[in-house]
Amino acid sequence: MTEVASWDPLTEWKDAKVNWVKVDISPEDLRRFTKRSNFKGLCMAIGNLLLLSLTGGLAYYAFSQGQWILMALALYVHGTFCSMMPNAMHELSHNTVFASRWLNVGVTSLYGWLFWTYNPHFYRASHHKFHHRYTLHQGTDGEDTPNYVELSPKLILNLFFNVIHIKALFENVGRLFTLKPTSMLWRV
Numbered sequence: 001m002t003e004v005a006s007w008d009p010l011t012e013w014k015d016a017k018v019n020w021v022k023v024d025i026s027p028e029d030l031r032r033f034t035k036r037s038n039f040k041g042l043c044m045a046i047g048n049l050l051l052l053s054l055t056g057g058l059a060y061y062a063f064s065q066g067q068w069i070l071m072a073l074a075l076y077v078h079g080t081f082c083s084m085m086p087n088a089m090h091e092l093s094h095n096t097v098f099a100s101r102w103l104n105v106g107v108t109s110l111y112g113w114l115f116w117t118y119n120p121h122f123y124r125a126s127h128h129k130f131h132h133r134y135t136l137h138q139g140t141d142g143e144d145t146p147n148y149v150e151l152s153p154k155l156i157l158n159l160f161f162n163v164i165h166i167k168a169l170f171e172n173v174g175r176l177f178t179l180k181p182t183s184m185l186w187r188v
Helices: 027-033 038-065 068-082 085-093 101-114 120-131 153-161 166-178
Strands: none
Touching: 038 068, 038 101, 085 101
């Protein structure tokens, strides 16, 4: 199999006509399924942040005490919880978690600071502009991923060792501090 060429959705994007299927659901059911709650949202967000703090603290404690097996286990559990951060960012970017908009924006910003690989404002713009209009349509979806993975030595090495993205850290922190989502450099 050949390797899929990567593309930049912000510069190489092309419009596409998508024939979407409309699901038949009553307005009452839709309202019931999408009801927002400050209490439930805070319980989930605070619970998630507590789990992150506890597992991260346990990993640090094990490291400081030289308990390497406990540290490895704690880091594994901590990494498992951290891997769910994109899901939280996804739901928060839709403003559908909290009934109060200010609470949704505040928690989205907090999660954006904690999960530094995603600038929450840039992610929201990209997610709504490209992904929800063109989900999995090649060349149009900004989050497009191939529907297959070729297991290769390079992929296996990347799964284990390609985890620190220093360049992305500096770019995203710079965007958070200096640029507005409407500025041209935001998209660079």
